[in-house]
Amino acid sequence: MSEPSGNGGALVIVDGVEKVFHRGSEDIEVLKDLHLKVPAGEFLALMGPSGSGKSTLLNLIGGLDRPTRGTVSIAGERVDELSDRRLAAWRARHIGFVFQLYNLLPVLTAERNVELPLLLTHLSKAERRQHVAAALEMVGLSQRAHHYPRQLSGGEQQRVGIARGIVTDPTLLLCDEPTGDLDRKAGDEVLNLLQALNREHGKTIIMVTHDPHASARASRTVYLNKGQLTNEQMA
Amino acid sequence: MKFAYLIWSNLRRKKTRTVLTLLSIVVAFILFGFLSAIKQALTGGVVLEGANRLIVRHKVSIIQLLPQSYQQRMQRIAGVAAATHQTWFGGIYQDPKNFFMQTPVVPEEFLDMHPEFVVPADQRKAWLETRTGAIVGRKTAERFNWKIGDKVPIKSTIWSQKDGSFLWTFDVVGFYDGRDKNTDTTALFFRYDYFDEARRPGWGKGQVGWYTIRVTDPSRAAEVAKLVDAEFENSSAETKTEPEGAFVQSWANQIGDIALITASILGAVFFTILLVTGNTISQSVRERTGELGVLKAIGFTNAQVLGLVLAESCLLALLGGIVGLGLAWFLTSRGDPTGGLLPLFFFPVHDVLIGVGLSLVLGLVTGLFPALQAMRLRVAEALRRI
Numbered sequence: 207m208s209e210p211s212g213n214g215g216a217l218v219i220v221d222g223v224e225k226v227f228h229r230g231s232e233d234i235e236v237l238k239d240l241h242l243k244v245p246a247g248e249f250l251a252l253m254g255p256s257g258s259g260k261s262t263l264l265n266l267i268g269g270l271d272r273p274t275r276g277t278v279s280i281a282g283e284r285v286d287e288l289s290d291r292r293l294a295a296w297r298a299r300h301i302g303f304v305f306q307l308y309n310l311l312p313v314l315t316a317e318r319n320v321e322l323p324l325l326l327t328h329l330s331k332a333e334r335r336q337h338v339a340a341a342l343e344m345v346g347l348s349q350r351a352h353h354y355p356r357q358l359s360g361g362e363q364q365r366v367g368i369a370r371g372i373v374t375d376p377t378l379l380l381c382d383e384p385t386g387d388l389d390r391k392a393g394d395e396v397l398n399l400l401q402a403l404n405r406e407h408g409k410t411i412i413m414v415t416h417d418p419h420a421s422a423r424a425s426r427t428v429y430l431n432k433g434q435l436t437n438e439q440m441a
Numbered sequence: 442m443k444f445a446y447l448i449w450s451n452l453r454r455k456k457t458r459t460v461l462t463l464l465s466i467v468v469a470f471i472l473f474g475f476l477s478a479i480k481q482a483l484t485g486g487v488v489l490e491g492a493n494r495l496i497v498r499h500k501v502s503i504i505q506l507l508p509q510s511y512q513q514r515m516q517r518i519a520g521v522a523a524a525t526h527q528t529w530f531g532g533i534y535q536d537p538k539n540f541f542m543q544t545p546v547v548p549e550e551f552l553d554m555h556p557e558f559v560v561p562a563d564q565r566k567a568w569l570e571t572r573t574g575a576i577v578g579r580k581t582a583e584r585f586n587w588k589i590g591d592k593v594p595i596k597s598t599i600w601s602q603k604d605g606s607f608l609w610t611f612d613v614v615g616f617y618d619g620r621d622k623n624t625d626t627t628a629l630f631f632r633y634d635y636f637d638e639a640r641r642p643g644w645g646k647g648q649v650g651w652y653t654i655r656v657t658d659p660s661r662a663a664e665v666a667k668l669v670d671a672e673f674e675n676s677s678a679e680t681k682t683e684p685e686g687a688f689v690q691s692w693a694n695q696i697g698d699i700a701l702i703t704a705s706i707l708g709a710v711f712f713t714i715l716l717v718t719g720n721t722i723s724q725s726v727r728e729r730t731g732e733l734g735v736l737k738a739i740g741f742t743n744a745q746v747l748g749l750v751l752a753e754s755c756l757l758a759l760l761g762g763i764v765g766l767g768l769a770w771f772l773t774s775r776g777d778p779t780g781g782l783l784p785l786f787f788f789p790v791h792d793v794l795i796g797v798g799l800s801l802v803l804g805l806v807t808g809l810f811p812a813l814q815a816m817r818l819r820v821a822e823a824l825r826r827i
């Protein structure tokens with residue numbers, strides 16, 4: 207795990223970020239002068255109404271998009287300034303993503319899906335196999351390694367998604383409504399898993415969620431409203 | 442190649458669609474193979490041999506005869522190393538379908554002129570000693586299972602004997618093999634002295650079909666051709682002299698411009714294949730916009746995504762191409778499908794390689810547009826489209 211850099215111990219620093227989308231002639235200002243610091247080892251829940259810009263913020267932190275104004279630094283690196291190519295390499299090295307709809311490749315088995323991020327490393331085939339086995343073990347799906355996504359339940363698919371997210375041991379795990387499509391029981395299993403990753407393995411996690419039940423598992427919750435973050439839920 | 446599995450898996454995504462596309466590529470390349478074998482049969486045999494040989498024929502048409510006395514006059518022309526003649530016999534063995542060429546020749550001159558026909562020494566000797574003897578190309582000999590000593594009756598459509606009979610009988614005294622793969626070994630050659638003496642008087646006696654000339658210096662062949670034609674200018678039988686290649690070509694061109702016909706058919710076929718394959722690939726890329734977004738989120742660079750899509754289209758095209766070319770090779774390897782009209786029917790290695798190149802080009806061209814699309818895809822937007 208990378209050490210947080212000197213910036214007050216924060217691993218993630220979002221400073222004065224503004225994000226404007228253009229839709230036709232219309233400008234949609236989604237984030238306005240937004241500030242956020244996430245210390246290493248935190249499990250942060252990001253809540254807010256639908257369309258408030260939660261995914262947008264997560265994408266900026268994960269280097270999938272660039273802010274219109276302001277800076278995003280992760281472990282001391284100015285992510286908003288990297289070229290597309292270096293950004294891709296940076297994501298491969300530092301970020302694990304978990305999506306609401308799991309987004310596994312249907313043509314690959316669980317094992318091959320988890321292996322995907324490792325294809326971008328210099329690991330040998332044997333090493334990749336070891337890492338994949340360890341990740342599947344961690345999410346409790348060693349028995350399902352050779353199953354295709356369609357042969358797995360939603361909860362199992364999401365756990366494969368998490369295994370894929372952590373297999374490279376990223377600096378930061380970003381989850382966009384990871385339980386949004388799961389029933390309570392499967393959702394709880396996923397949340398248990400994220401909590402364990404945070405507590406036992408020290409993973410820094412930022413999780414977007416709608417669900418108070420989910421945010422209750424986090425170590426801190428922030429709310430996004432009208433483009434800004436608050437610590438309190440608006441009435 | 443650790444990405445190979447990923448590329449392969451994507452092709453298996455919609456098996457039916459992939460198989461149908463593959464089949465259309467395979468069929469296109471089988472057609473490619475057959476057309477190039479036909480083209481080879483009609484025009485190919487002359488490219489290598491005979492750069493130093495000229496054909497002299499009657500200026501008006503190939504079916505008019507030339508005096509046998511021309512031979513000596515030709516041999517005196519500067520730059521002519523040797524001259525010998527052949528005459529179209531137009532014979533039928535048992536059935537018109539059993540087509541192969543027969544011509545009367547002067548054995549020693551003929552074999553000297555055509556080193557690509559290889560005859561064992563003892564059989565050559567037997568031919569010189571047997572007036573009614575004939576040598577037969579390996580292909581035709583095998584086709585009719587002829588043995589040395591067989592008497593072969595051939596009915597000419599042009600020449601009758603003194604007694605009025607069109608049926609001629611030759612003694613098989615030897616076989617010849619081709620020195621190279623593209624040497625035609627279907628013809629039967631018999632002795633001109635026997636032919637000239639036996640043919641009905643008043644029917645072309647002392648006349649021959651055409652001459653073959655060997656020049657001393659191939660680079661001066663055009664000049665020699667002019668000298669030959671000048672020699673017989675204003676005579677009763679003016680000549681037209683051209684390189685052997687052009688001569689065979691003009692035979693083939695009686696059917697039409699083979700190269701143009703092949704090119705047009707192939708052009709149409711490959712244009713269709715381009716659309717079919719291109720559609721398959723771009724459809725398959727459009728269907729997985731979200732997946733491509735995931736790959737990019739994971740850290741695949743734009744260039745890598747471009748490469749994945751291109752590799753997929755190239756794999757598809759190469760697979761179809763190689764299977765098609767392989768099948769074409771297998772199917773054409775059984776030889777002339779017309780039973781004699783296309784003695785040099787085979788799929789040249791050179792064209793097989795062109796075919797492989799063509800399939801690669803097909804893959805690149807069909808993959809390029811979807812690959813660029815995939816490359817330009819913005820991650821955040823791709824992920825929203827799931």
Ligand SMILES: Nc1ncnc2c1ncn2[C@@H]1O[C@H](COP(=O)(O)OP(=O)(O)O)[C@@H](O)[C@H]1O
Nearest residue numbers: 227228229236255256257258259260261262822
């Ligand atoms: N690429 C885009 N182009 C235009 N508008 C966008 C784009 N991405 C997001 N938006 C808009 O930004 C707002 C916030 O979207 P999002 O971050 O997905 O919200 P949330 O995740 O909180 O539901 C929405 O109004 C959405 O329509």
Ligand SMILES: [Mg+2]
Nearest residue numbers: 260261262382
């Ligand atoms: Mg969202």
